Amino acid sequence: MRSEVAGAKRVFSRPETLADVPTHYCPGCGHGIIHRLMAQVVDELGMREKTIVIASVGCSVLIYNYMNADSLEAAHGRAPAVATGVKRVRPDRLVISYQGDGDLLAIGTAETIHAANRGENITILFVNNAIYGMTGGQMAPTSLAGQKTKTSPYGRNPAEAGMPIRACELLNTLEAPVFIERCSVHDVPHILKAKRATRKAIENQVKGRGFSFVEYLSMCPTNWGMSSQAAADWVSTEMVSYYPLGNIRDR
Amino acid sequence: MRVAVVAEPVLMRGNEAIAEAAIIAGCRYYFAYPITPQNEIAAYMARRMPEVGGTFLQAESEIASINMVFGAAAAGGRTMTSSSSPGISLKQEGLSYMAGTELPAVVVNMMRGGPGLGNIAGSQGDYFQATKGGGHGDYHMIVLAPASVQELAALTVDAFELSDRYRIVTMILGDGYLGQMSESLVLPEPPSKLYDKSSWILDGAAGRDPRTIASLRLKPEDGVERLNLRLQEKYREIEAEEIRFECFQCQDAEVLLVAFGLAARVCKAAVNQLRSAGVRVGLFRPITLWPFPYGELLQRAGRMKKVLVVEMNAGQMLEDVRLALGDKVRIEFYGRMGAMLVEEEEIIKRIRKES
Numbered sequence: 001m002r003s004e005v006a007g008a009k010r011v012f013s014r015p016e017t018l019a020d021v022p023t024h025y026c027p028g029c030g031h032g033i034i035h036r037l038m039a040q041v042v043d044e045l046g047m048r049e050k051t052i053v054i055a056s057v058g059c060s061v062l063i064y065n066y067m068n069a070d071s072l073e074a075a076h077g078r079a080p081a082v083a084t085g086v087k088r089v090r091p092d093r094l095v096i097s098y099q100g101d102g103d104l105l106a107i108g109t110a111e112t113i114h115a116a117n118r119g120e121n122i123t124i125l126f127v128n129n130a131i132y133g134m135t136g137g138q139m140a141p142t143s144l145a146g147q148k149t150k151t152s153p154y155g156r157n158p159a160e161a162g163m164p165i166r167a168c169e170l171l172n173t174l175e176a177p178v179f180i181e182r183c184s185v186h187d188v189p190h191i192l193k194a195k196r197a198t199r200k201a202i203e204n205q206v207k208g209r210g211f212s213f214v215e216y217l218s219m220c221p222t223n224w225g226m227s228s229q230a231a232a233d234w235v236s237t238e239m240v241s242y243y244p245l246g247n248i249r250d251r
Numbered sequence: 252m253r254v255a256v257v258a259e260p261v262l263m264r265g266n267e268a269i270a271e272a273a274i275i276a277g278c279r280y281y282f283a284y285p286i287t288p289q290n291e292i293a294a295y296m297a298r299r300m301p302e303v304g305g306t307f308l309q310a311e312s313e314i315a316s317i318n319m320v321f322g323a324a325a326a327g328g329r330t331m332t333s334s335s336s337p338g339i340s341l342k343q344e345g346l347s348y349m350a351g352t353e354l355p356a357v358v359v360n361m362m363r364g365g366p367g368l369g370n371i372a373g374s375q376g377d378y379f380q381a382t383k384g385g386g387h388g389d390y391h392m393i394v395l396a397p398a399s400v401q402e403l404a405a406l407t408v409d410a411f412e413l414s415d416r417y418r419i420v421t422m423i424l425g426d427g428y429l430g431q432m433s434e435s436l437v438l439p440e441p442p443s444k445l446y447d448k449s450s451w452i453l454d455g456a457a458g459r460d461p462r463t464i465a466s467l468r469l470k471p472e473d474g475v476e477r478l479n480l481r482l483q484e485k486y487r488e489i490e491a492e493e494i495r496f497e498c499f500q501c502q503d504a505e506v507l508l509v510a511f512g513l514a515a516r517v518c519k520a521a522v523n524q525l526r527s528a529g530v531r532v533g534l535f536r537p538i539t540l541w542p543f544p545y546g547e548l549l550q551r552a553g554r555m556k557k558v559l560v561v562e563m564n565a566g567q568m569l570e571d572v573r574l575a576l577g578d579k580v581r582i583e584f585y586g587r588m589g590a591m592l593v594e595e596e597e598i599i600k601r602i603r604k605e606s
Contacts, residue, residue, distance in 0.1 A: 049457035052326070055465070064463040070453040072325050073465035075348050078318040081310065085322020085330070086453065088280060088306045093326075093455050111318070114311035 015039040017048045019068045028228025030218030031059060033185045034127055035066050037198045038096065042069065044199065045206055051094045052086055054079045056108070058100035059133040077108025080115035083122045094205060097124045102132045105141040105165050112167075119176030119210045123201045126167055126213065129220040130239060137223030141165045144242055149223070168215050168248050179204050179212035180249040186219065186235035190245075200250070209251075217243055260437050265400045266291035266430040268438075269359055269423065270299065272407035273331050275441050278357070279305035280323040280330040282316035286338040287371040288427035289361040293333070313338040317345030317358070324354040325464050327452035329411060333359035335427065336377050337368060340385070346420055347386030351466030351478065355414035357407065358392070359423045361430040364590030372590035373426030375512060378567035381424050382541040389479055391486050393421040393493065394540040396511040400434035406538075408439045415446040417489055424540060426563065427590065428513050486542075495538035496547055500526060504533030506602055507552050509572050510561040511537050514593050518561050521598040532602055540568070545575040555580050559601055561593050562586045 014020060017039035025031045042048050051069040055061050057076035064071035074082040074097075083097040104112050104126050115122065131149055132138040139152040142164045146155040156164075168182045179201050183194035194216055201212035217239045221231035263271070270292045273281065281300060283293035293309065300307035306323075310316035316332045323330040334342060339360045349356060362377045364370040377385075381394045393413050397403040403425060410421040453462055468475045497515075500522050501507065508518040515536040525532045535551055537544050552558050558580050560569045566584045573582060585601055587593050 050455040052453050052455060054322075061467060064461075064465060067461065068456070069461050070456050071461070071463045071465075072322065072453055073352075073463070073467060074321070075318065075344055078314065078321075078345070081315040081318035082322035082325075084308070084315075085280070085282070085319035085324070085328075086326040087322075088308065088319070089323045089326035089328035089330075090454055110311050111315055114315065 015043040017042040017051070017068050019066050021065060023066070024062060025059065026222040028219055028221035028231055029059070030129060030185045030216065031127065033191060034125065034216050034218065035063060037191070037195050038098070038125060039067065040195065041199045041202045042094065045203060047094045047206060050092070051096065052090065054083045054086070054095065054097040056097065056099040056103040057134070058103050060098055060100060060127065061134070063098050077103050077106070078111055079103065079108065080111040080120070080122070080124065084115055084118070084120050087120060087122050091121070094202065095122045096202065097122060099124060099126055100133070101126070101128045101130065101140045101142040105167055113171070113174070116171050116177050116211050116213065117174045121205055121208055121210050123205045123212045124214070125198070125201070126215045127218050128167070128215055128243065129218045130164070131220050131223045133220050133223055144238055164242065166243060168213065171213055172248050176211055177213060177249060178210040178251040181247040182215040182217070182243060182245050184217040184235055184240060184245055186217065186232040197247070258437065260435040262433055262435050263400060264291055264431065264433045265403050265425065266361065267295045268400045268404040268436055269333070269407050270295035272404035272439055273357065273411070274299055274303055274305070275439060276329070276408040276411040277441065277445070278329045278331045278411060279303065280328040281305065281307055282319040282323070282330070282332045283307065283309045284313045284316045284334065284338060286335045288363055288373070288430050289333050289335045289359065291430065292359065313341035314344065317342040320356045321345055321349055321354060324349070324356045325352070325453050327448050327454060331357040331359070333361070335361050335363045336365050336374070339377060339380070343386035346392065347388050347390060348466055349420050350386070350390035350392070350482070351388065352464050353418040354420070354464070355418050356420050357410045357414055357423065358420055359425070362424065362426045370590050371427060373428030373430070373513060373563065374590040375426060375514060375563040375567070376588070377424065378540065378562070378564060381422055382543065390482060391541050393417070393419055393489060394424050395421065396424050396538055396540050397429065398512050398515045398536065400429070400432065401436040403429060404436055405439045408442055412442045412444065413493065415448070417485060419485070419489070424512070426513050428592070490542040493539060494542050494544045494547060496544040497536040497538060498551060499534040499536065501533035501535060501551050503531055505531045505556050507555045507558045508532065508534045508561055508598065509548065509552070509558055509568070510534065511540060511568060514561050514563050517593050517595055518598060521595045521602070524595065524599055525602055530602060537568070543571045543575070545571070548572065548575040552576055553579055557581045557583060559598070560584045561598060563591070563593055564588060
């Protein structure tokens, strides 16, 4: 129930694409912000009734509880292949694959690279919070060197585990993608930039232009063992210095 | 789009007959990954799909191709993938997810010798994997075992129909020999019935509530047990409705051969030889390996002197034959492994020993 105040102008409301339900995400988690950005853009483009969201395994597997749109849950790492199958059958629908770092860059590396390389006309929204969240904080392919996790209790050792993988730069070696951008959701100015990237990446698909990819550096205070503010600060200092922000490709 | 159906016999290779039959059945989304001995299916589809306005896509792996099938099925497409034993192992994850989400599709396994990379000739070593659920969780696929190129084509059309009717994966379980051999066949008619999928597919929530297709069920009120109970109910219905088998010279038989697929072809030749020498022998050939014709087999084999199970494996269907017959009949087994063909002379010798 919303009460309207006479003469007042509404400046903020829940996008129609976002379901009106309580969230299961932890305080300070970035998923809620990124869900909203996606929902807002789907609303703006008037695509809600033509959208099929591909949920991937990780904390955000439950994205379908928050989206007022059709959604399909993929097996771990397989979302870009599943999205490919959906898009080939429904080329006029908006297919958005929402994936975390373990899903996209560890178990699903092949699916990610090949969907991008084929130039599938889909949009991948990639949430990089440098850790496996749902399983309780294991080392991710994007965990920073020295980062302590459940499975790197002494800190990620690059001599054993390698250095974290930069998804945008990896995909930038391919010919087909039309849009690649890394953004962050650690503060409002960055969220606004992330919104613009999200809009571009989804709009590209609606216009039939091809594969678009947005990476969001995001917070996982629970598994990082930090307060919400400390987690946002860690993104802006530690993560941003290894994962440079900005547009990498916009054709 | 109409596909011209040729009524007179044509000569086709098994793998190509599967591909053309899939097109006739209305399959328009085929996802491939190369593996011998089923590569002719992909090559045929690559050429043929563009002609009928369909999609041929060579995926990056068997894992990706089954997940493309998963997506295409969820979006309402008639879809198929094909592979051979090692590739089918990689598809097991996807098959379990398709069972958990009740998505319909056809998957072809032209079996080769295993375990491991094995070899590239025909085998029947994946019977357990196909019929007992190769992936995780309590589930089944319908498994059809053709024994000729004609039957490969006919069962491929039926497989699409069964998949859509029950929202289940149907597997065509052939072998490398069947896939590679050329025989004359009459191409099948298109399926008589198309199922309306509009009540469950994902095509964008226009003018309706959004739908989710997912196998994760954390809430007790819509939990995994409930899904399983529904699946089991469906499986019982399939067991009641869809069992298929062939009886060859069973009527007055005293000894019964039990074999499926290519091994049954060899058995048939042995039956003909033995019959012309006056031996009263018959052949029971399950066509659905799941559901397995337990009752039908018992009905015919219960009075036999002996049953000889013949397989191109170490004795996999043998276990189902034992389940069907218990200790009512003496059961013997003759099998060859590693993609070796069972031999007609050996079957004759083993039957003669008794008769």
